[in-house]
Amino acid sequence: MRIALEGKEPFVDSKDWDARYSEHDLVWSAEPNVFVVETTAGLPAGRALDIAGGEGRNALWLADRGWHVTIVDFSAVAVGRAEQLWAQREQQRGSLKGTIGDVTEGPWGSAEFDLVVLAYLHLPARQQRSALQHAARAVAPGGHVVVVGHHTDNLAHGSGGPQDPALLYTPEDVVADLKGAGLAVMRAETVTRQVRADDGPRSALDALVVAVRPALSS
Secondary structure, eight states: OOBBOTTSOOBSSHHHHHHHHHTSSOSSOSSOOHHHHHHHTTSOOOEEEEETOTTOHHHHHHHHTTOEEEEEESOHHHHHHHHHHHHTOSSOSSEEEEEEOOTTTOOOOSSOEEEEEEESOBOOHHHHHHHHHHHHHTEEEEEEEEEEEEBTTHHHHSOSSOSOGGGOBOHHHHHHHTTTSSOEEEEEEEEEEEEEETTEEEEEEEEEEEEEOOOOOO
């Protein structure tokens, strides 16, 4: 299984990612993704699932705000680091626990989570659809799913991200992958994110989709 995460080329398997995570204190930024913050800051805390969450930058931000977060990644080193960073928090409002697993296989729960996040998960089309369908099934009534990743147009007009066009996608691709999952799409758009480069700030193009599972009728 080929996986590419934010700003890097794909590695072959979990052992490659374990080795990479072991070489650095933090491979990714400690700050949460700007669009995860934007789309979830106003939601009441509940149960959250962070799929392919790496070292936990988004999961930790959510847990700090009272969410009870399960982070899933196929790198044991990344999951362990996220749990360690959480354990070092002096004040813990929510909770964080890690699960090691293949995000394309699931299941990660049946309508159990109030929020599911997939940030910069980039797989070949069939595996990507599988991961998104498993994510959708995990969303509880009234719950949200937030998908953000490098846009197809980023290859020619943006900065960073995978350089293999087969691993990039558009908001429309995400919506198509979620079709039939019983979710109502609230946002599906191309968004711009500022990134730091050696020659100064640059812009990156991302695909952002936010969807909700309709609440049960009383």
